[in-house]
Amino acid sequence: MTALRRSVELGLSLCRTCGLAVSRASLKVDRRCPRCQSRIEHRTPFSTEITLALLIAGIVFYIPANLLPVMHTSGLLGEADSTILGGILEFWRSGDWDIALLIFIASVAVPFTKFIAIGLLLLTVRNNSRWQQHQRTVLYRIVEFIGYWSMLDVIVVALTAALMQFQVLGAAEPRAGIAFFCAVVVVTMLSALSFDPRLIWDRPA
Amino acid sequence: MSAPPTPASEEELPTPAVQNRRWIPRLVWVVPIVAALIGISLLIRNLENAGPRITISFLSGEGVQVGKTLVKYRDVSVGRVSAVRLSADHQTVLVSADLSKDAASLLKADTQFWIVRPRIGVGTVSGLDTLLSGVYIGMKTGAATRRERQFVGLENPPALSHGPHGHELQLHAARAGSLAIGAPVYFRQFQVGHVIDENLLPDGSTRVTVFVEAPYDGFVKPVTRFWNVSGIDVRLGADGLNVQTESLAAVIAGGLAFDDGPIEAVPAADIPGDFTLYKNETEAMAPPDGDPRYIRMRFAQALRGLEPGAPVEFVGVNIGSVIAVDLGYARQDKSFPVIVTAKVYPRRMGQAYDALAAQGKTESEATLATFVGTLVHRGLRAQPRSASLLTGKLYIALDFLPASPRAAFDASIRPLELPTVNGTFQELEANIGRLVEKVNDLPLEQIVADLHTDLKDLHESLNELHTQVLPNAVDTLSALHRTLDSADRTLDVESPLQRSLTETLSESRNTLQAVRELADYLDRHPDALLRGRRPQKMPERPASLSSDARP
Numbered sequence: 231m232t233a234l235r236r237s238v239e240l241g242l243s244l245c246r247t248c249g250l251a252v253s254r255a256s257l258k259v260d261r262r263c264p265r266c267q268s269r270i271e272h273r274t275p276f277s278t279e280i281t282l283a284l285l286i287a288g289i290v291f292y293i294p295a296n297l298l299p300v301m302h303t304s305g306l307l308g309e310a311d312s313t314i315l316g317g318i319l320e321f322w323r324s325g326d327w328d329i330a331l332l333i334f335i336a337s338v339a340v341p342f343t344k345f346i347a348i349g350l351l352l353l354t355v356r357n358n359s360r361w362q363q364h365q366r367t368v369l370y371r372i373v374e375f376i377g378y379w380s381m382l383d384v385i386v387v388a389l390t391a392a393l394m395q396f397q398v399l400g401a402a403e404p405r406a407g408i409a410f411f412c413a414v415v416v417v418t419m420l421s422a423l424s425f426d427p428r429l430i431w432d433r434p435a
Numbered sequence: 436m437s438a439p440p441t442p443a444s445e446e447e448l449p450t451p452a453v454q455n456r457r458w459i460p461r462l463v464w465v466v467p468i469v470a471a472l473i474g475i476s477l478l479i480r481n482l483e484n485a486g487p488r489i490t491i492s493f494l495s496g497e498g499v500q501v502g503k504t505l506v507k508y509r510d511v512s513v514g515r516v517s518a519v520r521l522s523a524d525h526q527t528v529l530v531s532a533d534l535s536k537d538a539a540s541l542l543k544a545d546t547q548f549w550i551v552r553p554r555i556g557v558g559t560v561s562g563l564d565t566l567l568s569g570v571y572i573g574m575k576t577g578a579a580t581r582r583e584r585q586f587v588g589l590e591n592p593p594a595l596s597h598g599p600h601g602h603e604l605q606l607h608a609a610r611a612g613s614l615a616i617g618a619p620v621y622f623r624q625f626q627v628g629h630v631i632d633e634n635l636l637p638d639g640s641t642r643v644t645v646f647v648e649a650p651y652d653g654f655v656k657p658v659t660r661f662w663n664v665s666g667i668d669v670r671l672g673a674d675g676l677n678v679q680t681e682s683l684a685a686v687i688a689g690g691l692a693f694d695d696g697p698i699e700a701v702p703a704a705d706i707p708g709d710f711t712l713y714k715n716e717t718e719a720m721a722p723p724d725g726d727p728r729y730i731r732m733r734f735a736q737a738l739r740g741l742e743p744g745a746p747v748e749f750v751g752v753n754i755g756s757v758i759a760v761d762l763g764y765a766r767q768d769k770s771f772p773v774i775v776t777a778k779v780y781p782r783r784m785g786q787a788y789d790a791l792a793a794q795g796k797t798e799s800e801a802t803l804a805t806f807v808g809t810l811v812h813r814g815l816r817a818q819p820r821s822a823s824l825l826t827g828k829l830y831i832a833l834d835f836l837p838a839s840p841r842a843a844f845d846a847s848i849r850p851l852e853l854p855t856v857n858g859t860f861q862e863l864e865a866n867i868g869r870l871v872e873k874v875n876d877l878p879l880e881q882i883v884a885d886l887h888t889d890l891k892d893l894h895e896s897l898n899e900l901h902t903q904v905l906p907n908a909v910d911t912l913s914a915l916h917r918t919l920d921s922a923d924r925t926l927d928v929e930s931p932l933q934r935s936l937t938e939t940l941s942e943s944r945n946t947l948q949a950v951r952e953l954a955d956y957l958d959r960h961p962d963a964l965l966r967g968r969r970p971q972k973m974p975e976r977p978a979s980l981s982s983d984a985r986p
Contacts, residue, residue: 276460287467290474298477310503417466424463 236431243272277426278352284421285348291413292341298407301387305400313407314338314383336382337411344380344418347373348425355429363430370427377419384412486514486534491548491572493588496528498552498570506532506548508574513538516572530588532572542584545577549589591616593631601628602652606643606691608712612663614689620645621664621692627651630691643712645691660696661712662719665689697722725782727755728803729850732817732831733763733772736857741819741829747777749833755779757831775817776850777831804846811844811854813837819858829858 237243242251247268254272256264263270299311312320314337321330347369353359354366387408394402496519498504506514514534522529534542551573573592620628628647636642647655667686669678691712697720713719730747738760747755759776781803782788795802807815814837822828833853842854925932957964 276463280460280463283463283467287470290467290470294474294477316502413470417470 236433238272238432243270245270273428273432274424274426277424277429278355280424281348281421282352284417284424285345285352288341288414288418288421289345291410291417292345295407295410295414298410299405300383300407300411301390302403302405303394303400304402305396305398311405314411333383333386336380340376340380341414341418344373344377344422348418348421351425351430355432358433360433366430367427370422370425370430373422377415377422380415380418381412384408384415484536486536487539487542487584488517488531488533489514489542489584489586491530491532491586491588492522492527493530493550494527494590496530497550499528499530499550499572500569503569504530504571506534506538506572506574507551508538508541508576513541513574530572541574541576542582543577544579544581544583546583546586547575547577547589547593548586549573549592551592600649602647602655603631603708604645604647604655605709606645606661606712607709608641608643608663608714610641612689612714613665614643614663614691618665619690620647621690622647622651622654623694624692625651627654643691655693656695658696659693659710660719661691661693661710662716663689663712663714664692664716692716694720696720722782722785724780727778727780728800729758729776729778730817731850731852732775732777732855733852734775734817734819734855734857735770735772736819738773738775738819738829740821740827741773741775741831745822745828745830747779747831747833749779749784750835751832752784754781754783754833775831800849801846804851807851807853808844808846810835811842814839815853816842817853817855821858 237251238254241254243254243257244251245263245266245268248263248266250263250265252263252270257270257272261269261271296314299313300317302311303309314333318330318334318338321327321333351366351370351373354361387404390402391404394400493499499516499519501516501519504516505512506516514532516530517533518529518531520529520531521527549572551571572588575593614630614633616630616633618630619626620630628645628651630643631646632644634642634644645661665686667678669676693710694716741757741760743757743759745757746753747757755778757775757777759774761774761776763772763774764770765772781791784791791806814835815833816836816839818832818834818836819829820832822830836856839854839856844854845852924930927933956968960969963969
């Protein structure tokens with residue numbers, strides 16, 4: 231790995247739009263790609279800051295997403311507000327351990343993994359750590375990939391609320407919690423997107 | 436490109452450009468700040484909305500579910516059970532509930548909570564919705580000013596949870612009768628309220644709390660009398676059989692009724708909270724009895740059929756009742772007199788009492804005793820009498836029997852002891868006994884035996900008549916029949932005898948006519964007897980006379 235040379239060492243920057251390699255010296259005059267006129271940044275500017283901000287927003291949103299009820303069901307057997315964790319417990323207790331596990335992974339395990347993973351990436355990049363660079367890159371890809379699977383919960387609630395409308399017999403309505411959960415998913419996805427994985431490989435100057 | 440000039444130029448050039456751009460990407464920090472603001476606002480709102488957490492203790496937590504069971508006030512959810520646990524001594528179930536903020540003002544020291552379960556009573560079916568939805572905790576706010584967070588739940592729902600406006604009244608009675616909570620209260624057979632509570636007071640009497648609904652509570656006045664209408668009132672009076680009941684529900688669940696009592700000069704404007712509950716309408720409508728006086732009587736005869744509660748009548752007016760029938764022992768003559776204690780209400784004597792009161796005879800017990808003494812001198816005696824031949828029940832009659840032997844009366848004894856005479860029913864009994872004896876003495880068996888022989892003889896005679904006399908009679912009758920038959924034939928128009936008789940008669944008639952003509956002729960011509968008949972000379976003679984031709 232160390233045998234491979236970096237663009238910094240070569241004094242080159244890459245246009246991410248058309249793939250043109252531009253000498254970094256010329257960029258000091260004009261930051262635009264000579265070929266496609268796209269803006270050329272050596273590294274995404276403020277990547278870690280934006281990622282951190284969005285990560286914190288995600289974590290903040292995650293608290294009401296879990297505390298507030300996501301769905302309100304009413305019917306002949308009474309009415310109930312269910313939270314995400316409450317729903318998982320209910321499924322688990324009634325014997326549907328598979329569904330419980332699925333919801334748990336989609337709405338608890340995945341967001342948490344993302345928080346931890348992005349947090350870890352940010353921390354290591356900030357310290358210019360050279361620890362497990364390859365694995366951290368894989369971790370980043372995983373975070374990017376699993377991001378949208380968290381929308382499972384949102385879709386379940388949306389479908390249930392749309393389908394279960396039998397007036398007195400039974401009705402389901404979404405509650406505020408699911409909006410926060412949706413915000414968690416979106417914000418963490420944006421957070422992961424704004425992270426520049428090239429930072430993992432940067433060396434301190 | 437040489438390395439050394441690069442860092443130098445980098446430091447010089449990008450500085451203004453980077454500065455320019457630096458705060459725009461930092462706008463992204465708005466996102467977590469907004470998220471935090473939303474979170475904090477939610478938290479604040481939650482804290483603001485968070486109502487009080489109360490703890491209610493129940494004997495049983497049947498059906499109560501954490502997070503599901505609601506607390507309802509006027510059927511609107513105001514809270515939710517947040518925890519159910521056992522008390523430290525394991526005697527009660529502590530149910531914690533989070534109430535909404537606006538329900539906090541309902542929490543008074545005397546706010547009541549109870550678990551609503553399906554309940555089917557006589558008057559009502561309630562809580563049926565809980566069959567499907569599970570139980571909920573009902574709530575009724577109180578009137579106290581003190582706030583409270585710890586409550587003791589009721590095991591039975593109060594019948595009136597949050598009713599309309601009206602008056603709550605306390606009725607006092609020695610016994611409540613068969614009243615159920617929720618039993619109706621009637622005013623002239625309209626239901627105007629219901630029983631909401633029953634209590635046994637420490638002194639053993641009962642207190643019934645009733646609620647009279649708003650437009651009707653105006654009927655409750657200071658003179659109002661309440662009475663029990665439980666069951667069916669069957670009365671056999673002089674006007675026939677009288678069956679009365681307020682409603683079918685009252686028959687089963689019991690009920691109360693009220694109406695204006697006898698008007699008295701009680702102009703009190705306020706409705707008193709407490710009333711007396713009477714046993715029945717008659718008792719309720721009776722003028723007030725006043726204080727009872729106790730009297731005692733010793734009877735030297737068995738008084739089977741005299742029971743506590745039997746009426747005591749003074750000159751036919753019910754003035755009290757027997758309260759005890761005891762057996763005493765008289766040492767002097769080693770007898771067992773029956774000691775009857777009765778309470779009498781002098782006020783029931785009505786106008787007589789008023790008259791006596793005017794004379795000051797009822798002022799104290801002593802004056803009354805003296806007055807009774809004079810009455811005894813005039814022949815006042817207590818006498819057991821038969822109230823009904825059918826049941827053999829007795830009552831005590833206080834009557835003037837001047838013929839009775841003189842009796843001593845000690846006005847100083849308390850309770851007053853009235854002299855007695857034996858009941859008439861014993862003489863009656865003796866008479867009936869004698870009658871029965873006489874009937875017994877009759878030689879019934881002899882009579883029956885004789886009668887039997889006589890009947891046998893009669894039977895034999897009849898038998899004889901049947902076998903011997905009757906056939907002869909039949910023969911005789913048939914002979915008679917034949918005789919009559921021939922007589923009939925003889926007398927028939929067609930019979931020869933009849934015809935010859937007719938001819939004979941017609942012959943004799945002709946003969947007689949001829950004789951008459953002759954006589955006529957001789958009358959007109961007497962000479963003809965001598966000269967014989969002359970030829971007809973006078974044609975002018977009427978034809979009728981001359982028409983007859985001589986055959």
